[in-house]
Amino acid sequence: xxxxxxxxxxxxxxxxxxxxxxxxxxxxxxxxxxxYKQELGKRPQLIIDIRSNVxxxxxxxxxxxxxxxxxxxxxxxxxxxxxxSAVYFCAASLDYGGSQGNLIFGKGTKLSVKP
Amino acid sequence: xxxxxxxxxxLITATGQRVTLRCSPRSGDLSVYWYQQSLDQGLQFLxxxxxxxxxxxxxxxxxxxxxxxxxxxxxxxLSSLELGDSALYFCASSPGANVLTFGAGSRLTVL
Numbered sequence: 475x476x477x478x479x480x481x482x483x484x485x486x487x488x489x490x491x492x493x494x495x496x497x498x499x500x501x502x503x504x505x506x507x508x509x510y511k512q513e514l515g516k517r518p519q520l521i522i523d524i525r526s527n528v529x530x531x532x533x534x535x536x537x538x539x540x541x542x543x544x545x546x547x548x549x550x551x552x553x554x555x556x557x558x559s560a561v562y563f564c565a566a567s568l569d570y571g572g573s574q575g576n577l578i579f580g581k582g583t584k585l586s587v588k589p
Numbered sequence: 590x591x592x593x594x595x596x597x598x599x600l601i602t603a604t605g606q607r608v609t610l611r612c613s614p615r616s617g618d619l620s621v622y623w624y625q626q627s628l629d630q631g632l633q634f635l636x637x638x639x640x641x642x643x644x645x646x647x648x649x650x651x652x653x654x655x656x657x658x659x660x661x662x663x664x665x666x667l668s669s670l671e672l673g674d675s676a677l678y679f680c681a682s683s684p685g686a687n688v689l690t691f692g693a694g695s696r697l698t699v700l
Contacts, residue, residue: 508688517591517679517691518632563632576622576645577689581631 476501480580497564504566593692607668614682621663627676
């Protein structure tokens with residue numbers, strides 16, 4: 475089955491700096507890669523996702539890149555703000571095209587943005 | 590409010606007991622997923638249902654079982670509870686080939 479590795483487990487940056495979180499997956503058939511943000515005591519919420527037919531996707535200060543050959547994808551947050559502090563999870567799944575497969579999550583990265 | 594409703598929000602019980610967690614997916618979503626999140630741990634996939642049928646099974650213990658009913662709501666049954674079963678249990682739903690939306694979770698404490 476799919477296995478997702480996520481690094482680093484903790485990341486501390488100064489406000490305004492960039493943050494990068496990296497994930498690798500094992501199943502080359504996986505074709506859907508979302509990122510979720512979980513604030514303390516709250517539910518995970520989708521912040522951005524990418525499918526295997528796209529190499530990069532941006533949404534304001536957030537971007538995700540995908541390297542299918544290396545089975546590697548990354549989350550980039552620019553101009554970080556204190557409200558970006560949270561745990562970020564990457565995930566991978568196989569989208570059957572009508573019924574999405576189960577998401578397998580990485581273990582999470584705790585991002586702390588210092589003012 | 591995400592549209593995915595989980596009850597109860599909090600549950601405290603004793604070892605050896607049995608509990609049932611309930612999830613109502615977003616209107617129109619056919620898939621329901623259950624995840625377990627222990628303290629400082631990631632999201633462990635337990636089981637997925639699609640339109641009433643089991644679709645995929647993850648690291649779900651034999652003491653745990655789930656089902657999805659004709660009205661698409663789902664229940665996760667946890668029996669012979671152990672201290673290590675204390676965790677936050679999330680339900681998520683999706684319409685099919687789209688993103689998962691998570692509920693607020695049910696926090697289970699086993700004493």
